[in-house]
Amino acid sequence: MGGLLTGSIVALVTPMFxxxxxxxxxxxxxxxxxxxxxxxxxxxMGTTGESATLTDDEWLRVVQIVVEQAAARIPVIAGTGSSSTAKAIKLTQAVEKFAIAATLCVTPYYNRPSQEGLYQHFAAIAAAATKPVLLYNVPGRTGCDLLPETVIRLANVPRIAGIKEATGKLDRLQTIKVAVSADFLLLSGDDASACDFMLQGGKGVISVTSNVAPKAMAAMCKAAVAGDAALAHKLDASLQGLHETLFVEPSPTPAKWAVAQLHGCSAHLRLPLLPLTAANQPHVRAAMTAAGVL
Structure with missing residues (x-):
């Protein structure tokens, strides 16, 4: 599985009318x-897909459509995280009827469990799963930090196959990398630092920027995973504006607006998220131009 889930992995937005x-x-x-x-x-149905505001039936339908349309041309990962262990297990089991490569489970948000609670949460999900499970740590959004020592413990649990580490703290990569098996998948979840993450041994990035500049992100990731630092940094330089401006308002607000500009679909988001403000639209547009997508 690890060889398949490398490089540029888009955290896909969910288009809405x-x-x-x-x-x-x-x-x-x-x-x-x-x-x-x-x-x-x-x-x-990662968090960028607004999974928190979709019903379970809508969530399942989105995963089904993506799997059908991908038609095994590229792998599909389904987001199944929840603050409730029981619900995360239910979602993980529900999606396994589709041809997915893995599930991605974000740390519980709001209830802020202890490290032992996090270990038990993910171990229970993995025990109930039949396909690989990827951990997802993004404390800036969840208020919950899955620390490296807990990741290392979880790496020994059957079916836990890797992590999306979105803190942007590159020292964590080395701490985890030296303590886990070579096939444990280390993915960045932070576009701004993803290039260096891969150059230091990570295998890819689950990316918001890929929603807007997929070709450039794929090229940058290919160079970085191959260890071509000069080319990777050159390609990444043109993307840094997007890495920044796609978070100028709560994600995925800017990304959805940018996708709408490229594809003519609606930029609608569900409350409590609001459309990208007029003041920030020129900044996102400028970053798109700098990245060569407009």
Whole structure:
């Protein structure tokens, strides 16, 4: 599995109509576009896909559509995280009927469990799963930090296959890397530092920027994973504006606006997220131009 889930992995936005319903045709078109642009894998119903505001039926439908449209051309990872261990298990088991490569489980948000609680949470999910499980640590969004020593413990649990580490703290990569097996998948979840993460031994990035500049992100990741620092940094330099401005308002607000500019679909988000403000639209547009996508 590790060899498949490397490089540029898009944390796919979920297109919606202005009434908030899922725009299934635009979703299918985005999947095709990513395949054409060289994206290496897709995360469906990650947090960038607004999983927190979709019903379970909508969530399952989005995963189904992405898997159908990908048609085994590139791997699909399904986001199944929850603050409830029981619900995360339910979602993980529900999605395993589809041809997914793995599930991605974010740390519980709001209830802020201890490190032992986190260990038990992910171990229980893995015990109930039949496909590989990827951990997802993003304390800036969840208020919960999965520390390296807990990741190392979890790396020994059957079916826990890797981690999306989104703190941007590169020292964590080395701490984890030296203590886990070579096939434990180390993925960045922070676009701004992803290039260096890969140059220091990471195998890819689950990326918001890939929603907007998939071809350039795929090229940068290919160079970085291959250890070509000069080329990777050169390619990444043109993407730094996107790495920054796609978070100028709560994600995925800027990314959805940018995708709408490229594909003509709606930029609608579900409350409590709001559309990208007029003041920030020129900044995102400028970053898109700098990245060569406009």
């Amino acid at each position: 202005d009434d908030g319903s899922i725009d299934e045709l635009s979703l299918r078109r985005l999947v095709d576009w990513h395949v054409e642009q060289g994206t290496n894998a897709i995360v469906a």
